[in-house]
Amino acid sequence: MNTVIIIGVGAAGLIACGTAAKTADKVILIERNDILGKKLLITGKGRCNITNTAELEDIIAAYPTNGKFLYSAIYTFTNDDIINLIEDLGVKTKAERGGRVFPVSDKAADVVKAMKKYALRDNVSLITERVRNIIIKDGAVAGVETASGKIDGNRVIVCTGGKSYPKTGSTGDGYIFARQAGHTVVEPKPSLVPITVEEKWARELMGLSLRNVSITAFNEKNKKVYSDFGEMLFTHFGISGPIVLSMSAHLRRDERYRLEIDLKPALDAEQLDARLVRDFEKYSKKHIINSMDDLLPRALIPVVIELSGIEEHRCTGTITRGERMKIAELLKHLPLTFKGFRPIDEAIVTSGGVKVSEINPSTMESKKVSGLYFAGEVIDVDGYTGGYNLQAAWSTGYLAGMSAAE
Numbered sequence: 001m002n003t004v005i006i007i008g009v010g011a012a013g014l015i016a017c018g019t020a021a022k023t024a025d026k027v028i029l030i031e032r033n034d035i036l037g038k039k040l041l042i043t044g045k046g047r048c049n050i051t052n053t054a055e056l057e058d059i060i061a062a063y064p065t066n067g068k069f070l071y072s073a074i075y076t077f078t079n080d081d082i083i084n085l086i087e088d089l090g091v092k093t094k095a096e097r098g099g100r101v102f103p104v105s106d107k108a109a110d111v112v113k114a115m116k117k118y119a120l121r122d123n124v125s126l127i128t129e130r131v132r133n134i135i136i137k138d139g140a141v142a143g144v145e146t147a148s149g150k151i152d153g154n155r156v157i158v159c160t161g162g163k164s165y166p167k168t169g170s171t172g173d174g175y176i177f178a179r180q181a182g183h184t185v186v187e188p189k190p191s192l193v194p195i196t197v198e199e200k201w202a203r204e205l206m207g208l209s210l211r212n213v214s215i216t217a218f219n220e221k222n223k224k225v226y227s228d229f230g231e232m233l234f235t236h237f238g239i240s241g242p243i244v245l246s247m248s249a250h251l252r253r254d255e256r257y258r259l260e261i262d263l264k265p266a267l268d269a270e271q272l273d274a275r276l277v278r279d280f281e282k283y284s285k286k287h288i289i290n291s292m293d294d295l296l297p298r299a300l301i302p303v304v305i306e307l308s309g310i311e312e313h314r315c316t317g318t319i320t321r322g323e324r325m326k327i328a329e330l331l332k333h334l335p336l337t338f339k340g341f342r343p344i345d346e347a348i349v350t351s352g353g354v355k356v357s358e359i360n361p362s363t364m365e366s367k368k369v370s371g372l373y374f375a376g377e378v379i380d381v382d383g384y385t386g387g388y389n390l391q392a393a394w395s396t397g398y399l400a401g402m403s404a405a406e
Helices: 011-020 040-045 056-061 067-076 079-088 107-117 173-178 200-204 242-248 267-284 298-308 321-332 389-406
Strands: 003-007 025-032 092-095 098-102 124-127 130-135 140-146 148-151 153-157 184-189 194-198 209-218 224-234 238-240 258-262 334-341 349-354 373-375
Touching: 003 011, 003 067, 003 140, 003 173, 003 389, 011 025, 011 040, 011 107, 011 153, 011 173, 011 389, 025 079, 056 067, 067 389, 079 092, 079 098, 079 107, 092 200, 130 173, 130 209, 140 242, 153 389, 173 184, 173 349, 194 242, 200 298, 209 242, 224 242, 238 334, 267 321, 267 373, 298 334, 321 334, 334 389, 373 389
Parallel strands: 003 025, 003 153, 025 124, 153 373
Antiparallel strands: 092 098, 130 140, 140 148, 184 349, 194 238, 194 334, 209 224, 209 258, 224 238, 258 334
């Protein structure tokens, strides 16, 4: 009798369960939380960024850590496959800017409800407990142990997540299980995490959101490390938002970086200067502090004026060409100094996890213990924002469920 035990009911666990249940004799789903899919409920700010519409090769390229490991998983269960599955389960989807796919309802709860329907079949048992360890005999899985005792099973899929959002249950249990089984765990660190900066003015802009801007990071050798276009947000500690979170995956904690925000990426230097000339002529009799409302969010204007060194109550008509060029320079290269990252429990995903060279990429089975599988964020793979991390969970979960049930 083939009994598949799945530990953890997030995106990877739900799809692994439903897929395994199609052919396995019995599936036992074990979750420590009373709420299934707890982390899935908060993804995409509660909207659930299901996947991305990008081409498969571009999706694989969107994982800065070990993307090639996902080749078999993503080609076995693609972005189109998860969209079709969720729509077949009654949840209509839509694609937004950057290929991000969401439910039409904008409710992550609808996706969780659909995936629960997919997972909880007649041959599936749900147990709400915390697994203490995986039972291994003669190099093969024999079941798991919980506070209530032993549960027999010849296949175990670990879908426990990483260490991000620990309040959802992602506290690193999977790493403990992996080490017990003889696996190497690459030290977990935050990825897709907000960034702290040195500048006081950035923190004082807390709550200000910027759209259609670009951000660039330079290392100590003044080499461009990363650049992206989109949305960002000022916070009480520094900066966050989609382009900042994606940038964080390319920065190292022990290095120093210089950041630049281009507030007007659609305009080149000549076009921006022409725009400033027009605005300054239009508001020539006003103070410079009141002459840039057409160009910038109100809260940001005093910052730019102060950094330019121009007295804010100067009459706009007296601004020299050199001073105007200084303002233009700041609009294209607003400087910030990287200080560090927010804690791992604020990260959207965890970088690090079970070493991919010790997992069979064609099945997600451990190369060290027969019948042991890994799926989702517990593996040392992480992607950019935009639905890529959930796609990795869907694909690895599906492949692990399919393989374990055979």
